[in-house]
């Protein structure tokens with residue numbers, strides 16, 4: 183089956199990415215766009231204008247997710263959706279998330295200009311707060327859509343300034359939309375175009391990554407309790423040194439991940455707090471968090487239990503109290519095998535080199551996977567860098583991703 187070559191305008195996407203980047207808190211260079219901040223609200227307005235110009239039907243939901251729909255010939259069929267996020271962590275770049283939103287818009291335009299009329303409706307979703315900057319919870323919008331965040335917990339969230347989510351969404355003009363009506367959309371499929379945020383595609387000269395699985399994190403908060411004391415007078419046999427126990431614990435975390443049998447298991451302790459925290463005091467308590475990720479939930483759970491058991495042994499031997507708390511344990515997602523093949527075949531049709539890969543960062547797609555078949559299209563980014571002003575994908579690289587996205591949407595919505 184031959185298709186007309188879709189008229190994708192790489193300069194138009196590049197210009198719109200640059201326009202969107204101007205909605206940012208200082209300092210520049212770099213983009214800072216935090217949920218419901220003034221730049222975020224202005225960017226949402228600007229984006230809705232672009233969507234309406236294309237004749238899309240725009241509606242927000244109660245948590246600030248934005249939907250823009252191209253109504254198909256059979257509007258009763260479940261729609262085919264695509265999209266990503268436009269919020270940006272402080273001092274970051276202008277491609278993370280935005281490529282999947284403005285790329286989707288360009289894909290819709292190209293399809294329309296080529297004369298395509300979808301049978302199923304096509305919908306762009308702009309997810310609210312993919313980044314955890316404001317409330318410490320990532321993928322807030324997609325999590326709520328997937329029913330993984332209870333409305334009452336959401337409303338009670340407070341940012342560092344003490345402002346509640348309820349107040350913020352009121353200020354964003356969403357207060358009249360009841361949270362209880364956050365019904366999950368029924369989609370036939372969801373595709374997310376995103377920069378890789380890693381170095382593999384660029385290193386190999388590969389244009390398209392078809393994501394087969396998305397790793398998901400579990401996070402735990404640990405507190406070791408011993409007895410504080412004088413570094414000179416408290417003799418070694420009498421000590422209950424919380425920091426020494428925690429140090430052994432950190433090495434146990436590293437060992438458990440290394441010994442899981444798969445390089446897809448990663449575990450990190452990236453911060454620690456010690457009390458009283460003086461050069462000449464034995465530590466009375468030490469607390470740290472563990473970030474544990476895998477694409478296989480059962481393996482991740484085995485590693486978490488191995489770490490927990492090792493901690494208990496250390497605590498017993500050192501006469502320490504141990505408190506272990508799970509902060510979250512998000513389920514990893516497997517992408518739909520049929521959609522993955524469709525991405526690879528589409529890339530092949532356009533002569534683009536493509537490969538299967540795993541997403542080690544997580545995305546809104548992780549939560550959409552609980553609602554419908556999903557897959558992700560990755561494009562290269564320079565030196566694998568992301569969440570920094572150096573983040574960059576070229577107009578040609580973006581165009582390739584948009585071409586594959588548009589082609590897949592055409593196939594799915596026909």
Ligand SMILES: [Zn+2]
Pocket residue numbers: 267278279312376545
């Ligand atoms: Zn992102």
